[in-house]
Amino acid sequence: MDSKVEGTEAQKFVWEGAIPIQIHLHDSEVTTLPNPPPALILAPRLGYLPLLVRQIKPFFSSSLPPGVDTVWFEYKGLPLKWYIPTGVLFDLLCAEAERPWNLTVHFRGYPGKILTPCEGEDSVKWSFINALKEAACIITGNCKNIMNMSQSDQTDLWRSVLNGDMDAYLRVSSKLKLCTIGDDHSMKFNTTLKSRQSTIDTDVTAPARTGRIPVRLYIRSINEDIDDLEDAPTIDSWDKISYINRPFEIQGEGECFTLYDAVKTLLPELFADKHLLADDVSKGEMEDGQLSEEVSCSRTSEEAGVTSTDYVGSPSDTAEIKLLRIQGIEPKMEIPFGWVVNNLTNPEHYLHICVYIKAVEPITI
Amino acid sequence: MASETRKVVVHLRATGDAPILKQAKFKISGTDKFVKVIDFLRRQLHRETLFVYVNSAFSPNPDELVKDLYNNFGIDGKLVVNYACSMAWG
Numbered sequence: 001m002d003s004k005v006e007g008t009e010a011q012k013f014v015w016e017g018a019i020p021i022q023i024h025l026h027d028s029e030v031t032t033l034p035n036p037p038p039a040l041i042l043a044p045r046l047g048y049l050p051l052l053v054r055q056i057k058p059f060f061s062s063s064l065p066p067g068v069d070t071v072w073f074e075y076k077g078l079p080l081k082w083y084i085p086t087g088v089l090f091d092l093l094c095a096e097a098e099r100p101w102n103l104t105v106h107f108r109g110y111p112g113k114i115l116t117p118c119e120g121e122d123s124v125k126w127s128f129i130n131a132l133k134e135a136a137c138i139i140t141g142n143c144k145n146i147m148n149m150s151q152s153d154q155t156d157l158w159r160s161v162l163n164g165d166m167d168a169y170l171r172v173s174s175k176l177k178l179c180t181i182g183d184d185h186s187m188k189f190n191t192t193l194k195s196r197q198s199t200i201d202t203d204v205t206a207p208a209r210t211g212r213i214p215v216r217l218y219i220r221s222i223n224e225d226i227d228d229l230e231d232a233p234t235i236d237s238w239d240k241i242s243y244i245n246r247p248f249e250i251q252g253e254g255e256c257f258t259l260y261d262a263v264k265t266l267l268p269e270l271f272a273d274k275h276l277l278a279d280d281v282s283k284g285e286m287e288d289g290q291l292s293e294e295v296s297c298s299r300t301s302e303e304a305g306v307t308s309t310d311y312v313g314s315p316s317d318t319a320e321i322k323l324l325r326i327q328g329i330e331p332k333m334e335i336p337f338g339w340v341v342n343n344l345t346n347p348e349h350y351l352h353i354c355v356y357i358k359a360v361e362p363i364t365i
Numbered sequence: 366m367a368s369e370t371r372k373v374v375v376h377l378r379a380t381g382d383a384p385i386l387k388q389a390k391f392k393i394s395g396t397d398k399f400v401k402v403i404d405f406l407r408r409q410l411h412r413e414t415l416f417v418y419v420n421s422a423f424s425p426n427p428d429e430l431v432k433d434l435y436n437n438f439g440i441d442g443k444l445v446v447n448y449a450c451s452m453a454w455g
Contacts, residue, residue: 083426116400116427126424133423138437143422147454245433 005170010343014327015166017045019090021052022100025060026074029108032063040100044164045087045327046346048124049073049080049103051162056105070110072118073103076234079111082118083127088352091325092218092241095356096230114238125158128348135214135349136178138247145176161347169347178349180211181338212247213341214350215266219244221359222322229323232356248337248351259340260333263324263353270319270357323356371395373435373444375402380421380449384410390443395432399425406448418447418454 007015023039030036039059043052053071073080075093080103084092090101110117117123133143149157153172160169219242222232235241248262257265264271324330327344345351372392379385386409393401403417418424419438435444447453 081428083428127426130424131426134425137420137422243428243430245429245437247437 004167005174007166007170008343010339012166014344015044015046015164015169017087017328018042019045019086020100022102023052023056023059023073023105024102025063026104026106029060029065029106030063031065036060036063038102043086045085045090046161046164047086048082048084048128049086049089050082050118050120050124053120060105060107064107067108069107071120072106072110072115074106075101075103076236078235078237079114081115081238082124083116083131085346085352087328088218088354091328092220092354093235095220095222095232095323096228097328121162128158128161129154131348131350136176138212138214139178139180139349145178149176173347179342180213181341212249215246215248216350216352217244217246217266217355218242218352219267219355219357221357223359225358257337258333259324259331259335259337262337262340263321263333263355266353267355270321319357319359321355322358323354325354325356326351371432373431373439374442375431376443376445377402377406378445378447380418380447380453381451383415383448383450386410393431395430395435397431398427399429399431399434400427402431402446403427410448412450414450416449416452418449420445421447421454423454 019042021041021043023041025036025038027035036059039056041052041055043049050071057069072082075089078093080089080093090097094101129146133146136143136146149172153175156168157172159165160172220235220240221242224233226232244266246266248266250257250265324333326340329344331340331344341351371394373395375391375393377386377389377391391405403415406415406417407413416424419434420440425434431444438444
């Protein structure tokens, strides 16, 4: 049996995707004249900023003041969260794609109140493996398949992400059996939820089970009416971004959902019919007995401010999606969601979706 | 009623030789980040180094919202958080 797993063409594009970045050393840390020139680097979309330090440090090391390195990156004053994949940061923070993307690097003065600690590559690896375990828990109910990985498989998996090596990645990750979508873009339900099956995949589809897909949503609210994306105000605080970790859950067998259907299920608040007066509760999204926040269509602007998803700029009945980006693409909403999951997911099996919404702030009277 | 933030019940469970807390169940606002649970444990146990997991499975990112973790991984009305003094599940 051929053990090589071929990536799709779209997956190849995604794995080869990179952001050209121009990295400047922060002025306060320049101790030499002339200023060191910025470092130009192609950062893999699927990678993480701290992983670039090894390459860029030589550009700046002779300029740095004495001390211990605590590296962090910043874009227009916003310290960047290091555990968010580089491509996602770019898609989210650069409304209008900036090439090269101008970032500032700091080697001192870590903003501990804004950023969680990062001790280089080990921290990124820890974060990645745990995100992968979390995804496994969402997909299969537990992360035994990750915990039972051989040491060499774990090393190979991480190295494939470090090196942007899709073939190496697919070789290892295919053993994890975390695929939820079949070739026809419909859900393939995981029957191994409770028991450990043999590694030979029986591929039996159970009748009408739920399948869950790990999704991370990053929502940016643009309050003004802007014609051009490049006029979008700069994000100066992470408070302006709503982050939601919410799996896409589908019931029923073999259904083909579009991206539009998926987003509507994930963010029902944005699709509330403005003429609806009663509660418009999300369906099938959260199981019984779990804490589900009220998802109701707001009638008045006062109610709008307290819906469950903590948007800045309340999702009143005038909230609309201005832009939706995945892996730097703005996919057509009619695309089968299964295709999106199969091709645009990150290596830790999370689908990262950036959404720009236009919402109107309630007027204070 | 809509303005009150829902609370999530968190059940803290010791793993390995980690000290057991007298009071193991707490309520925390759903809109708080997981880091609040981690910091709480650090203060209660007087330890800086702690490994904190959900459902004995994975260590959530400290920036994750408690309500998302509860919605995704809560069992029987609570979020089970395990803590250890050394790495329990590598």
